[in-house]
Amino acid sequence: MEEFEEKKLHNNIDVIYKYTEGYLKDINKSIDNITTKLTSTLAFSGVILKFVDDMSSTGSEWIFKVGTTVCLVISIGCCVAGLYPKDAGQVIDPPYLLEAEQYRAEDEIIKLQIVRQWNKGIPGLKDLLEKRAACFSLAIGFLTTASIIFALKIIFESIA
Numbered sequence: 001m002e003e004f005e006e007k008k009l010h011n012n013i014d015v016i017y018k019y020t021e022g023y024l025k026d027i028n029k030s031i032d033n034i035t036t037k038l039t040s041t042l043a044f045s046g047v048i049l050k051f052v053d054d055m056s057s058t059g060s061e062w063i064f065k066v067g068t069t070v071c072l073v074i075s076i077g078c079c080v081a082g083l084y085p086k087d088a089g090q091v092i093d094p095p096y097l098l099e100a101e102q103y104r105a106e107d108e109i110i111k112l113q114i115v116r117q118w119n120k121g122i123p124g125l126k127d128l129l130e131k132r133a134a135c136f137s138l139a140i141g142f143l144t145t146a147s148i149i150f151a152l153k154i155i156f157e158s159i160a
Contacts, residue, residue: 017111020118027125034132035083041139042079045072048146055153064153071146075139082135086128092117 049072057065092114096102102110 011108013108013111013115017115020115024118024122024125027122027129031125031129031132034129034136038079038082038132038136038139041136041143042076042083045075045079045139045143045146048072048143048150049076052146052150055150061153061156064149064156067149068146068153071142071149075142075146078135078139078142082132082139086131087124090117090121 049069052065052068052072055061055065055068097110102113
């Protein structure tokens with residue numbers, strides 16, 4: 001009697017699972033990094049705002065003070081907008097995986113369910129990252145503009 005071995009169909013779920021997991025970690029790390037930069041920029045803009053408050057505003061120099069203040073306030077607003085919380089997609093709750101049906105399912109099936117759910121959340125994470133990066137770029141642009149105006153005021157005072 002010839003023995004018949006049941007051959008398991010080959011699938012790449014382990015590779016796909018590990019790749020998707022790493023991809024999500026990279027996106028989340030990028031979000032964490034941009035969040036740290038936004039927080040630092042927010043704090044720095046607040047400190048610079050205090051220096052601007054101490055600037056003299058006599059004669060035509062008030063234009064420099066107002067311009068610098070407006071740029072810093074916009075920079076702060078961009079940071080706050082970038083830090084505003086946003087839902088970035090749902091994940092499978094671990095208690096769901098402990099239910100009898102999922103608990104007894106093959107590893108490949110569970111990994112596939114997890115990967116599919118992760119894939120539904122990836123666009124939300126990418127949107128969050130892009131939004132925070134755009135807000136950070138704007139905040140840095142306005143902070144740079146405020147610094148230039150501040151420097152022009154110093155130059156203007158030196159010449160006058």
